[in-house]
Amino acid sequence: MTFGKLTYLMRIPVLPLFLALFGLVLSAHAAPRKPAADAEVLERLPLRAGDAGARELAALRSAMTAAPNDAAPATRLAQRYFDLAMARGDPRYVGYAEAVVARFGEPLPASLRFTRGLLRQYRHDFEGALADFAAAVAIDPDLAAAHAWRGAIYLVQADYAAARNECDALRRLGRGMLVGACIGLAQAYGGQLEAGYRSLQQALVASSDPDNRLWLLTRLGEVAAWRGESALAERHYREALSLGRDDGYLLAAWSDFLLDAGRPAEVVKQLAGWEASDSLLLRLAEAEAALKSPAAARLAQALDERFAAARLRGDTTHRAEEARYQLRLRGDAAQALGLAAENYRVQREPRDARILLEAAIAARDGAAAQFVRDWLRSSGFEDARLRRLGQESALGRSAYLEFRSAGR
């Protein structure tokens, strides 16, 4: 079964589940109670026992149980869980996958070491993940995916030279399409938007798989928007949407594009039914707030509860989004700046840079965004909006200094 078919099958019960979940968010914190009737439905499960997805998982689980010391079935099960976590945005599956890996003692075989790397990067343990991928490659030099992941992590950390080393490793392994995607992003982030756009475009021409095309089109949309070519960006996003596949990242990028363009009504229409995803709920709440709709307060409250639940368990992977929530929906610039700065220590992509600059400007604390201005200078990243924000954040500081020296 292809990945696409699997996600399609699994998505069927997702929408009602999301709606039920959202209802539960609103009715949360009820007091413990004893239901009156045995027939009362308390919970709807994401998978029914008879579903194809559930049957496949059951088969993978029993294969692992039948050969508990064999890494191959364990790896298959763990990777299926990981794919499920990606497709449905449900972190419980990541925990299931970690538990499968944890059944094996050190040293882990290459496949499980690689899998553990996937799970570690999910939790933003990037150093641990880089080490796992490096160890997996040391055991199995042909493991292109491990190079690809290392490249992706270096891009997030804004270490473009290291990312390019991984792209080179992929080229040596003859993985043409991976090379195109890897180089394209490294170029775009590293100050060569036009070259990056061309690399991604070439990869798109060579790719027929709809999942790959969707991803490449999304990134082309982002790069075009950074270059200020709004009409071209919209064309890429619309082509990606026309593939008819639900994709959280595409929807988030397209929503951000529409919000930047002052078209919140279209965001509301596009994201109907996606409230269960934290990142999309954030965009939806921003759009409703821009429209001054009565739903805005309810959505902001739901977001607040989700961030609170994550904080309770010490989860810090949401800081970039929480910063955006604090800045744009709560108007708390100081709180937003703290979160954005913490996030920027871990993740340094253009969107992370942007929220830090915006928070620093709002909090009138230009010094807090010095790292971003350093990055803009060293990378030469070409997005006009970010460069303007960078100048504004620095301007605030020097204007302040001027004011002080004039006052003296």
Next chain:
Amino acid sequence: MMLRRWLLSLLLLLSLPVLAHKASDSYLVLDIKGATVSGQWDIALRDIDFALGLDLDGNGEITWGELRARQADIDAWALGRLTLLRGGGCSLQVADHLVDSHTDGAYAVLQLAGTCPGGGGELTLTYRLLFELDALHRGLLRLNLDGTTQTAVLSPERAEQRFSAGEVSRLAQFGQYLVEGIWHIWIGFDHILFLLSLLLPAVLVHEAGRWRGVANFRQALVEVLWVVTAFTVAHSITLSLAALGLISLPSRLVESAIAASVVLAAANNLKPLVEHRRWMVAFGFGLIHGFGFASVLAELGLPQETLVMSLLGFNLGVETGQLAIVAVFLPVAYALRATGFYRRGVFVGGSLITLVIALIWLVERAFDLKLISA
């Protein structure tokens, strides 16, 4: 497949945790006083289903009936993964089964009860629920150990944790109960209304069927001091007796009597029967109010090792709260005593409103109804 994986990885890494749901947590609240354990454990139905299988008919829905059918298995599974040690292994049972909702869905609620061999000292807690199935599962613990509240996140790396109650100093404990006492008088409207009903006439004198203002401040102050002191002495006596477990009255009787005391105090302002020795009224009904304070203290829990200090702290807190009310009330009432606004509006009007509210309380509490207050 490899490219797809890599692309997926990028989707994820682009700081977009598409967390439609949250990771698995259970909520464990434990209250341990000496050797007695009580508590509540909320575990997600999805997690129980993953571990034990709840959906008996395979329709993707978990009903109360399906959950009920597996209660014994669930209890054995959960309790087998939670160990409490205090002077030896504590025994734990599930006293009742309920359900509740958290942000990510429905939870089974296990109400816990148990006893430990030792009545004091360190507590060692070991938590292993779901860890073998879900390495990201966390137990979110809120522990009240002999009156000290602590929280902890239980993870596979920190599955066993030790807690001791002795970390809080006696002074801090005293301060904590002092604050609780102040807080209780501030939120205890029945106590405040009773006190105010007795204080309202303190700046007035009833002569020849009419009220007029007292001649000087000293006269009002003496009256207030008598009333407040009598109320304090009386409720301190019964509060201590009840908190030490020497006397116990049914709470419905106590609460009804408190409401009746407010009714009578307010009625006495409108048609005076007791005019001069109001301190005796304050003393008599103060005894009843003391039982009311004691029930609050029982809910807070009195740590055995600092019993007297905590009791003293709570009592002083109540007095402090009372004195704050008097300190605000008396100067204002004295300044306004000669005005018609005070005599008709505040004194007569206020007493009337108090009378009505207290009557409703009385009916509610005596007949166990809900009319205005929760």
